[in-house]
Amino acid sequence: MLGLSIWCTNLNLSSRSLAIVLIVTLTLVYFSYSFNACLLASISRTLQQSNLRNLLSLTTPPQSQDKTIALNGSSTSSSSSSSSSTTNIDGSDSLFSNSSSDGASPKYQLLRQQGLRPLRNLPSTLIIGVKKSGTRALLEFIRLHPDVRAAGSEVHFFDRHYQRGLRWYRHHMPYTIEGQITMEKTPSYFVTKEVPQRVHHMNVSTKLLIVVRDPVTRAISDYTQAASKKADMKRFEQLAFVNGSYSVVDTNWGPVKIGVYARYLERWLLYFPLSQLLFISGERLIMDPAYEIGRVQDFLGLKRVVTEKHFYFNATKGFPCLFKSEARSTPHCLGKTKGRNHPHIDPNAIERLREFYRPFNNKFYQLTGINFAWP
Numbered sequence: 463m464l465g466l467s468i469w470c471t472n473l474n475l476s477s478r479s480l481a482i483v484l485i486v487t488l489t490l491v492y493f494s495y496s497f498n499a500c501l502l503a504s505i506s507r508t509l510q511q512s513n514l515r516n517l518l519s520l521t522t523p524p525q526s527q528d529k530t531i532a533l534n535g536s537s538t539s540s541s542s543s544s545s546s547s548t549t550n551i552d553g554s555d556s557l558f559s560n561s562s563s564d565g566a567s568p569k570y571q572l573l574r575q576q577g578l579r580p581l582r583n584l585p586s587t588l589i590i591g592v593k594k595s596g597t598r599a600l601l602e603f604i605r606l607h608p609d610v611r612a613a614g615s616e617v618h619f620f621d622r623h624y625q626r627g628l629r630w631y632r633h634h635m636p637y638t639i640e641g642q643i644t645m646e647k648t649p650s651y652f653v654t655k656e657v658p659q660r661v662h663h664m665n666v667s668t669k670l671l672i673v674v675r676d677p678v679t680r681a682i683s684d685y686t687q688a689a690s691k692k693a694d695m696k697r698f699e700q701l702a703f704v705n706g707s708y709s710v711v712d713t714n715w716g717p718v719k720i721g722v723y724a725r726y727l728e729r730w731l732l733y734f735p736l737s738q739l740l741f742i743s744g745e746r747l748i749m750d751p752a753y754e755i756g757r758v759q760d761f762l763g764l765k766r767v768v769t770e771k772h773f774y775f776n777a778t779k780g781f782p783c784l785f786k787s788e789a790r791s792t793p794h795c796l797g798k799t800k801g802r803n804h805p806h807i808d809p810n811a812i813e814r815l816r817e818f819y820r821p822f823n824n825k826f827y828q829l830t831g832i833n834f835a836w837p
């Protein structure tokens with residue numbers, strides 16, 4: 463300071479100038495110190511978050527094992543939750559209970575030391591359908607994103623277990639940290655009458671993802687699944703039409719009924735604006751999965767992390783598969799129940815069904831503002 467003073471005197475500066483120089487110097491030192499401190503804090507926070515994300519992705523909750531649709535094609539059991547977490551007073555579940563054996567393990571101790579507290583949250587996004595249109599593929603593809611955490615199995619809360627309450631539902635959700643989206647898929651939600659109102663009641667801002675596919679192919683896929691479980695199943699043509707001829711379509715038969723998308727969509731639109739719904743083409747999800755997943759990421763406000771680099775086309779299976787996923791680090795396809803061979807169906811029956819669906823498809827294009835160009 464003395465040196466600076468002498469230097470200033472030598473320069474014949476007045477004491478006013480000296481004071482200004484001092485203030486400027488001290489201000490610069492202060493700002494430089496604050497900037498560095500902020501930068502270090504921010505870097506440390508980013509590292510903590512990324513550690514936590516890695517740990518969470520290694521921690522698959524028990525219910526995320528999908529009995530029928532395991533990625534490796536094998537059948538795994540979908541036990542009800544045996545997690546040792548506790549439910550908080552507000553209904554949210556903390557991963558860090560004192561009595562929790564999970565909470566006592568070293569990896570969670572690390573998170574606790576960092577003051578981070580993963581919680582189970584109600585889903586903010588639902589894949590509501592449509593059955594046999596590619597809903598599993600959509601879920602497995604979008605959950606490659608580090609900011610998406612999903613319940614692995616279909617929870618069926620809004621259609622089958624509604625009476626159990628939101629607390630039960632929340633307990634079936636995976637743990638998330640701030641910034642991560644909780645997602646669930648149950649394809650029967652789309653066609654179940656009470657569901658739109660119930661979802662609206664849970665959260666008016668819920669985002670809804672709907673995969674749709676040519677209703678005729680969808681009906682055949684639905685039938686193929688049912689026939690795979692029942693040896694003496696009648697032929698598709700016998701079930702899809704009344705009285706054995708192709709003149710009257712049996713609109714009460716589930717596989718046919720579900721394909722009248724416009725009818726179900728109208729119910730959803732009574733509760734949600736079109737802007738909260740995203741329609742994904744089941745056909746394009748097979749031809750160009752990166753394109754459709756790109757749209758989904760944009761819709762959910764996510765950075766485009768899942769890209770064409772994640773997919774490869776498996777010629778044997780005839781479907782896009784994944785290089786790696788949360789569950790497996792080696793290339794793999796969806797399970798055996800996805801991408802089945804369909805039985806041969808009389809082309810006249812197919813043509814009659816196409817004719818039947820045409821007006822409903824047009825109505826659906828009109829409601830969604832998208833022409834899916836189904837034949």
Ligand SMILES: Nc1ncnc2c1ncn2[C@@H]1O[C@H](COP(=O)(O)OS(=O)(=O)O)[C@@H](OP(=O)(O)O)[C@H]1O
Pocket residue numbers: 592593594595596597598599649682683684686744747748781782783795796799800801802803
């Ligand atoms: N990548 C990939 N791999 C395999 N299968 C794929 C894929 N993308 C879409 N699909 C189509 O998904 C159809 C099954 O639809 P869902 O997953 O919605 O079925 S379910 O409602 O959950 O049972 C399934 O129907 P089927 O071909 O009749 O088996 C497929 O056509």
